[in-house]
Amino acid sequence: MLHLEQLSLNIPDTTKPRVVVIGGGFGAVNLTKYLPDDQFQVVMLSKQHYYGFWPLLYQVATAGLEPESIAEPIRKLFDDRNDFHFRFVRVTAINPAAKTVTTLIGDVQYDYLVIATGTKSNYFGNEQIKHNSFGLKNLTDAVNLRSQLLQSFEQANLTKDPDQRQSLLNIVIAGAGPTGVELAGSLAEMRRHVLPRDYPGLDFRQMNIYLVDGLDRVLPPLSPESSKNTHQYLEELGVIIKLNKLVSSYDGETVLFKDGEQIRTQTLVWAAGVAGATVEGLPAESLERGRYLVNHFNQVLGFEDIFAIGDIALMKSEKWPKGHPQVAQPALQQGRLLGKNLTRERRNQAWEAFEYFDKGSLAIVGRARAVADLPGNRSLKGFIAWVAWLFVHIYYLIGFRSKLIVMTNWLYRLFTYQRGTRIIIQPYVQPGDKVGEEFVRQQTVD
Ligand SMILES: Cc1cc2nc3c(=O)[nH]c(=O)nc-3n(C[C@H](O)[C@H](O)[C@H](O)COP(=O)(O)OP(=O)(O)OC[C@H]3O[C@@H](n4cnc5c(N)ncnc54)[C@H](O)[C@@H]3O)c2cc1C
Known part of the structure; x- marks a missing residue:
């Protein structure tokens, strides 16, 4: 049986700029798609090892779809890349002075850090x-x-x-x-x-x-x-x-x-309600209402090498004085643009400012x-x-x-009119399995 102290992140050294991405959701995955494999080393750290399509989650909860039908393992999404390194682990702190992030099983150095941690349920302290x-x-x-x-x-x-x-x-x-x-x-x-x-x-x-x-x-x-x-x-x-x-x-x-x-x-x-899934380590001034304040290039206030995208980012503009809605499109669009901008930097080209293209909203009742x-x-x-x-x-x-x-x-x-997945499945961890317990805790701690 493994214990946490026996584990290490084991990230290979690189001569390319290393982009560390915290999260494996809409923003993080779309960003990675736009970072060329031959120009960046991408290290993705996420407390979920799969990419989930949350708009259909309620159908899993009501036995309409199998869980696997709305999710893909992150490793599979990027299995054609040589310098992409996924680690199934929670990030517990950001250390901007040392340019590292801390995880349960060690630290990793970054050249660029992208926070794409989304939100967690908000219980308003209850x-x-x-x-x-x-x-x-x-x-x-x-x-x-x-x-x-x-x-x-x-x-x-x-x-x-x-x-x-x-x-x-x-x-x-x-x-x-x-x-x-x-x-x-x-x-x-x-x-x-x-x-x-x-x-x-x-x-x-x-x-x-x-x-x-x-x-x-x-x-x-x-x-x-x-x-x-x-x-x-x-x-x-x-x-x-x-x-x-x-x-x-x-x-x-x-x-x-x-x-x-x-x-x-x-x-x-x-x-x-939801609250931003923030990570310890950045100064209080870079946060507002639980989201990281970012400029139009998604740079977190006060930093040139730390970015936030998606639900966790608060980008104010004349049209969006309270920031963008916490839905999939801003995350996808910000991920794509940041990937392109980091690539532009490698080519000494000017960066493009983000502008949200609102495609509208849909909801289904039945x-x-x-x-x-x-x-x-x-x-x-x-x-x-x-x-x-x-x-x-x-x-x-x-x-x-x-x-x-x-x-x-x-x-x-x-x-x-039938639903195929009306099965009761209870989560179960072997007694004494500390690693299993820790990973279940990571998923449920929010
Ligand atoms: C049930 C549900 C239904 C939704 N329906 C819709 C809809 O119909 N239409 C729509 O547009 N939007 C919908 N949304 C919202 C949409 O899913 C989010 O806006 C979108 O996922 C935001 O993308 P993101 O990349 O910012 O965050 P997410 O996709 O939430 O990804 C966050 C990632 O960060 C990881 N993470 C968080 N903290 C840490 C940490 N400390 N260390 C490591 N990893 C961490 C998480 O595991 C996750 O992989 C829905 C959301 C939910 C929950």
């Missing part, structure tokens, strides 16, 4: 909620939530106690942003088409899906018109929407709201029920928005394998 609720930020979360939901139905089918059955059949989703809305819609369709066939002894009219939010409308990042249409779709599917409502505590049994209302449930899903805000203040809804959603998501999924599996799953579901 440790009890953090401990008892289910997050939805990575594949481990999604498989855990899927197991929890399926296990709740199994137990509801067995219990003789009607109060306990009700508690097992109540699902509360905190946060009516895209994740909360898409999850609620998917669960509602599951309740309508899948669960009654699986559990003929249970009355699914008793299953309540609550979607709660502290704001006064669902999908606040989208236009008021798309919000209104989404609200209507959710109600048509029987989701109970509670707005202007703040969760104050959850002990694993009862959700207590600020206004005193209580809901008994075994499942609270926390999709109520079959033929979706909304889209397009550039130019145009909105779409219903079947046409749903078809657009399907095509956009297939287009952006990485790799032919994922596209094929997801399309096959969706076609199967379209015609049968």
